[in-house]
Amino acid sequence: MIFETIEVGPMQVNCYVLACAEGGKAMIIDPGDQYHKINLVLKKYKLKPVMVINTHGHYDHIGSDDEFGVTVYVHKLDLPMLQNAGKNLSANYAPAPYAVKSEIKTLADQEIIKLDCFELEVLHLPGHTRGGIGLLMKKPQTDIIFTGDTLFNRGIGRYDLDGGSRTQLEQAIKQKLFTLPADTIVYPGHGPTTTIGEEKDHNLFGD
Numbered sequence: 745m746i747f748e749t750i751e752v753g754p755m756q757v758n759c760y761v762l763a764c765a766e767g768g769k770a771m772i773i774d775p776g777d778q779y780h781k782i783n784l785v786l787k788k789y790k791l792k793p794v795m796v797i798n799t800h801g802h803y804d805h806i807g808s809d810d811e812f813g814v815t816v817y818v819h820k821l822d823l824p825m826l827q828n829a830g831k832n833l834s835a836n837y838a839p840a841p842y843a844v845k846s847e848i849k850t851l852a853d854q855e856i857i858k859l860d861c862f863e864l865e866v867l868h869l870p871g872h873t874r875g876g877i878g879l880l881m882k883k884p885q886t887d888i889i890f891t892g893d894t895l896f897n898r899g900i901g902r903y904d905l906d907g908g909s910r911t912q913l914e915q916a917i918k919q920k921l922f923t924l925p926a927d928t929i930v931y932p933g934h935g936p937t938t939t940i941g942e943e944k945d946h947n948l949f950g951d
Contacts, residue, residue, distance in 0.1 A: 746766065757805055760772070
C-alpha cells in the first residue's frame with residue numbers, strides 16, 4: 745500500500761494520496777492547494793489519479809480539485825460549497841474566488857468507496873459543515889480513519905461558520921468516532937495523527 749501525507753497551503757491542510765501499488769491508480773483526499781507538491785508524489789510512484797474525495801467543502805480542502813482531471817466526490821450536503829465561492833469561503837479568504845468545475849458525484853452516509861484494494865466507508869459527521877465526512881478504511885486495513893476537520897489531535901473543528909453546529913459536531917464525535925476501536929489511527933485534516941483512544945482520554949472538547 746502506498747500512503748503519503750502532503751501538507752499543503754497556508755492553512756497546512758493534510759492531503760492524502762492512496763494507492764495499492766506503484767504504477768497503479770490513486771485516490772487523493774483533500775487536495776487543498778499546491779498541486780505541484782501533490783503531483784511530485786504521483787510522479788514518484790508513477791500513479792494515475794482517478795478520484796478526488798473532499799472531506800468537506802471549505803476552500804482550503806478543495807482548492808486543487810480541478811487540477812487532476814478526475815471526478816470529485818463530496819457529501820451531498822456540501823455540494824453547494826464546491827459550486828459557490830461564497831459558501832466555500834474562497835470569495836473572502838482566498839487570492840481569488842474558486843468553484844469546482846470538474847464532474848462532481850455526491851456521497852451518502854455508510855456508502856462504500858472502492859478502488860482496487862481499497863474500501864472506505866463514508867461516515868457523515870456534521871458539525872464543522874453540514875456535509876462533513878470521515879472515511880473509515882475497511883480494506884486493506886481496518887485501523888485507519890480520515891476525519892477531515894471534525895476531530896484533531898487534542899481538538900475539534902470549528903463550528904461557528906455557516907453550516908456549523910457544536911451540538912452536531914459533538915454528537916458525531918461521540919456516536920460515530922468514539923465508538924471505534926481505541927487503536928484506530930486518526931488522520932485529521934490538519935495537524936499530527938492521533939488515535940481514537942488518545943482522544944477519548946485526552947481531548948477536552950466536551951468540558
